[in-house]
Structures are given as C-alpha cells and as structure tokens.
Amino acid sequence: MTAPGADGFVDRFGLECPVVQAGMGGGVAGDALAGAVSAAGGLGTVGMMAPRVFSEALRKASRRAAGRPVAANLLVPFIRQAHVDACVEANVALVVLHGGISPRWIARLRRRGLTVFVTVGTPEEAIRGLACGADGLVLQGSEAGGHLLGVEPIERALPGVLDVAGDAPVLAAGGVADAQDVRRLLDMGATAAVAGTRFLLTEESAAHPEYKRRVVGAERTLLTLLFGLGWPLRHRVIPSAATERWCVHSELGPRIGRVSGRLSAPLGRLAPLDAMGRLVALQRPGLPFFTPALPLAGMPENTVDRAALYAGETTRRLHDVIPAAQAVARLTPT
Ligand SMILES: Cc1cc2nc3c(=O)[nH]c(=O)nc-3n(C[C@H](O)[C@H](O)[C@H](O)COP(=O)(O)O)c2cc1C
Structure with missing residues (x-):
C-alpha cells in the first residue's frame, strides 16, 4: 500500500x-x-x-x-x-x-x-x-x-x-x-x-475521573524521568503527590529513580504490557520507583497520586x- x-x-x-x-x-x-x-x-x-x-x-x-x-x-x-x-x-x-x-x-x-x-x-x-x-x-x-x-x-x-x-x-x-x-x-x-x-x-x-479533574485544573506541567521503571523515557505530566515528593530539586526526578529506570529497561521489554498496569497497585508516593502506567477509571482513587498523570501544556487552555x-x-x- x-x-x-x-x-x-x-x-x-x-x-x-x-x-x-x-x-x-x-x-x-x-x-x-x-x-x-x-x-x-x-x-x-x-x-x-x-x-x-x-x-x-x-x-x-x-x-x-x-x-x-x-x-x-x-x-x-x-x-x-x-x-x-x-x-x-x-x-x-x-x-x-x-x-x-x-x-x-x-x-x-x-x-x-x-x-x-x-x-x-x-x-x-x-x-x-x-x-x-x-x-x-x-x-x-x-x-x-x-x-x-x-x-x-x-x-x-x-x-x-x-x-x-x-x-x-x-x-x-x-x-x-x-x-x-x-x-x-x-x-x-x-x-x-x-x-x-x-x-x-x-x-x-x-482515564480515571479524578485524573481528568486534576488535568482540567492544572496550571503547570513538568518534564520528568520519574515514571521510567521498565521504560525510561521523558514524560510530560501534571504535578501529583509523587512529583511533589521526588521532583523538587530536579524535574527529572531523583538519581536513584533514573538509574533504576535505565537498569530496568530490558525487563520492561520482556514483561507483558499489562504487567505495568498491575505494578501500579504496588507503587507508593514515598518510594521513587514508578512505571509509566497511568490511572484508569475503575482503579482505586489513591492510584492517582501513585501513577503518571500525563498531560501537555494545553492543560492551561x-x-x-x-x-x-x-x-x-x-x-x-x-
Ligand atoms: C494521557 C496521554 C497518553 C499518551 N500515550 C501515548 C501513547 O501510548 N503512544 C503515543 O504515541 N503517544 C502517546 N501520548 C502522546 C501523544 O501521542 C501526543 O504526542 C501528545 O498528546 C500531543 O500533545 P497534546 O497532549 O498537547 O495534544 C500520550 C499523551 C497523553 C496526554
């Protein structure tokens, strides 16, 4: 074709x-x-x-x-x-x-x-x-x-x-x-x-309704590597408890999170895609290890502070x- x-x-x-x-x-x-x-x-x-x-x-x-x-x-x-x-x-x-x-x-x-x-x-x-x-x-x-x-x-x-x-x-x-x-x-x-x-x-x-609600009200986005476990790529997200905790000194996130992202890249390629979604339940705002999975409708509301809240700069508009x-x-x- x-x-x-x-x-x-x-x-x-x-x-x-x-x-x-x-x-x-x-x-x-x-x-x-x-x-x-x-x-x-x-x-x-x-x-x-x-x-x-x-x-x-x-x-x-x-x-x-x-x-x-x-x-x-x-x-x-x-x-x-x-x-x-x-x-x-x-x-x-x-x-x-x-x-x-x-x-x-x-x-x-x-x-x-x-x-x-x-x-x-x-x-x-x-x-x-x-x-x-x-x-x-x-x-x-x-x-x-x-x-x-x-x-x-x-x-x-x-x-x-x-x-x-x-x-x-x-x-x-x-x-x-x-x-x-x-x-x-x-x-x-x-x-x-x-x-x-x-x-x-x-x-x-x-997307989880609370995630949508926060995007509607968001005034800024960050460019971070925080959500790189299993797939280390830059992401644009809105702030959450996870970024407030780990992206204060650098938007990219702490060194340990970036290193673990790089080291875990081969695992991400081997694991089935839905494994990332299941790992979200284990993520905690206090630990700098986050997969790129995002919060979906039907997940518990606290997932919204443990997962990547992707959004672009249009959130302001x-x-x-x-x-x-x-x-x-x-x-x-x-
Ligand atoms: C919630 C969300 C999830 C995304 N997931 C993917 C994806 O799985 N694959 C992809 O090619 N791009 C993905 N993107 C990026 C989009 O393809 C696109 O480049 C981006 O949304 C355009 O910018 P905008 O959000 O300002 O419209 C995602 C974007 C958002 C907001």
Missing part, C-alpha cells in the same frame, strides 16, 4: 476534520474514544494494550466508527507479533509507532499491507524513520503530553522536519487545543494535527471534559 501524500491524507481517509486523536496507551484510548472520534469525522486511534484486549478494542472501535477508518498506536519496545496480527485483522487505516524507530517492525507491518507512520522529535529522526521505510511521520513538539520525543515547540520544529520529509505526510502533535491551533499547523505545511490532552479530557476516554464528538467539532478549522 502506498502512503497518502500530504494533500491526500484527509481525502484518502474521508476525514471531515484534519485531526488525529493520539493513541494513548494502557487503555485510555480504547474503543469508546477511538470509535467516537472516527464517527465524528476525525481519525480515532486505539492506544496500545495487551494483544487480546487490543484486538477486541480495534474490532469494537471499527463497529462504533460505522465504516469510517480507525488507526492503531504501538509502543515499539512492547510490540509482539500478535499486535501486528490484530492490526491486520481489524484492517486499520494507519499504524503509528512511538518509542523507537524499528526497521524490523516497520517492515513487518508494511509487508502485511499496513500504512506505518513513525513518531519523531527531530529532522535526524525523521530522515532515519523514512529511510527505514515509514510511510509518514508524526512530529512531536516539546509541549506535548505523555511520552516525549519532542525537543522543540512544534511550530519551531515543524519547518526543519518538513524540509527533510519530501512528499511524505507529516502530522503535527503538541499544543493542539482548538481549531486555531489546527489551522496554524496546517498553514505551516502539516498534513493534519494530532491532539492528545484534548481527547484525554473527553467523556469517552477511560482546556477547562472541561466534553463528549469526543464535541472535541472534534471544536478542533475543526473553518
């Missing part, structure tokens, strides 16, 4: 709104959110989960989307062949990879006829991603919430990546809260905009939890 060129992305997927809902892993972006976004005319994305649940969520999301396309997000260190099979069976429109540029997984997904975009933060990564066979790119700006590859604000980073991308489509992620943000990125040359935090704050996202279809409408440029 060939990649849609920059102009063809919206047409090829029949989108009414040039906005992709970010695939938020661990269950936050499940079938309810992805299906509702696609049904409303954006491109909904099911975030990564353990293969069986992921496969079921993709099937249900497609049903909810009523014939419109649905995308899938995969975090490279945790991909298993069963995730690839699930994407093929569900006939997803697009697979977005995050957390590494893996020629092996790009090739395996493309060999099965899937369109693959890789998430990057710099022109160098963009060149590498395309050289490894990716059909397109998601460029993440440093204001983005969650797992962070971005090193510069999106509007500063975009021109350099567009320069090296040639005809390949570039989706722009980070700082997208309303239709003006989307319009600005499109005018700069992005193929579409990607929004995460806006969709975290929807009725359909499976997002003041409500709304239906996903309304979020798509608010992001649609006129």
Whole structure:
C-alpha cells in the first residue's frame, strides 16, 4: 500500500476534520474514544494494550466508527507479533509507532499491507524513520503530553522536519487545543494535527475521573524521568503527590529513580504490557520507583497520586471534559 501524500491524507481517509486523536496507551484510548472520534469525522486511534484486549478494542472501535477508518498506536519496545496480527485483522487505516524507530517492525507491518507512520522529535529522526521505510511521520513538539520525543515547540520544529520529509505526510502533535491551533499547523505545511490532552479530557476516554479533574485544573506541567521503571523515557505530566515528593530539586526526578529506570529497561521489554498496569497497585508516593502506567477509571482513587498523570501544556487552555464528538467539532478549522 502506498502512503497518502500530504494533500491526500484527509481525502484518502474521508476525514471531515484534519485531526488525529493520539493513541494513548494502557487503555485510555480504547474503543469508546477511538470509535467516537472516527464517527465524528476525525481519525480515532486505539492506544496500545495487551494483544487480546487490543484486538477486541480495534474490532469494537471499527463497529462504533460505522465504516469510517480507525488507526492503531504501538509502543515499539512492547510490540509482539500478535499486535501486528490484530492490526491486520481489524484492517486499520494507519499504524503509528512511538518509542523507537524499528526497521524490523516497520517492515513487518508494511509487508502485511499496513500504512506505518513513525513518531519523531527531530529532522535526524525523521530522515532515519523514512529511510527505514515509514510511510509518514508524526512530529512531536516539546509541549506535548505523555511520552516525549519532542525537543522543540512544534511550530519551531515543524519547518526543519518538513524540509527533510519530501512528499511524505507529516502530522503535527503538541499544543493542539482548538481549531486555531489546527489551522496554524496546517498553514505551516502539516498534513493534519494530532491532539492528545484534548481527547484525554473527553467523556469517552477511560482515564480515571479524578485524573481528568486534576488535568482540567492544572496550571503547570513538568518534564520528568520519574515514571521510567521498565521504560525510561521523558514524560510530560501534571504535578501529583509523587512529583511533589521526588521532583523538587530536579524535574527529572531523583538519581536513584533514573538509574533504576535505565537498569530496568530490558525487563520492561520482556514483561507483558499489562504487567505495568498491575505494578501500579504496588507503587507508593514515598518510594521513587514508578512505571509509566497511568490511572484508569475503575482503579482505586489513591492510584492517582501513585501513577503518571500525563498531560501537555494545553492543560492551561482546556477547562472541561466534553463528549469526543464535541472535541472534534471544536478542533475543526473553518
Ligand atoms: C494521557 C496521554 C497518553 C499518551 N500515550 C501515548 C501513547 O501510548 N503512544 C503515543 O504515541 N503517544 C502517546 N501520548 C502522546 C501523544 O501521542 C501526543 O504526542 C501528545 O498528546 C500531543 O500533545 P497534546 O497532549 O498537547 O495534544 C500520550 C499523551 C497523553 C496526554
């Protein structure tokens, strides 16, 4: 399958709104959110989960989307062949990879006829991603919430990546809260905009209600390595008891937490993805060992102070939890 060129992305997927809902892993972006976004005319994305649940969520999301396309997000260190099979069976429109540029997984997904975009933060990564066979790119700006590859604000980073991308489509992620943000990125040359935090704050996202409530009221975010057990990556989060305890001297968190993150990286790759979710119950704000798992609806309320509360800098401009279809409408440029 060939990649849609920059102009063809919206047409090829029949989108009414040039906005992709970010695939938020661990269950936050499940079938309810992805299906509702696609049904409303954006491109909904099911975030990564353990293969069986992921496969079921993709099937249900497609049903909810009523014939419109649905995308899938995969975090490279945790991909298993069963995730690839699930994407093929569900006939997803697009697979977005995050957390590494893996020629092996790009090739395996493309060999099965899937369109693959890789998430990057710099022109160098963009060149590498395309050289490894990716059909397109998601460029993440440093204001983005969650797992962070971005090193510069999106509007500063975009021109350099567009320069090296040639005809390949570039989706722009980070700082997208309303239709003006989307319009600005499109005018700069992005193929579409990607929004995460806006969709975290929807009725359909499976984040814990107290987590959503705190994001709505948050005045600042931090860039930290505190939540790196099993997968040491920078994350943008809002403050919590865990960050108040461990990120006072440095936002990145204490040295012991960073070292344990690095040392535990191989374990993260070997353990099934849902093991991270189960470890959350053992985390304590007083101990600097936190996995990247986030608090989901149905978990005990005290999980919110023990887990990563991912959110981007748009938290300052997002003041409500709304239906996903309304979020798509608010992001649609006129
Ligand atoms: C709660 C949350 C979870 C996220 N999880 C993932 C993920 O699993 N995979 C991924 O590619 N990006 C993930 N991201 C990052 C998004 O893909 C995207 O880059 C980011 O949300 C864009 O910035 P914004 O939050 O300002 O819209 C996550 C973001 C948030 C807020």
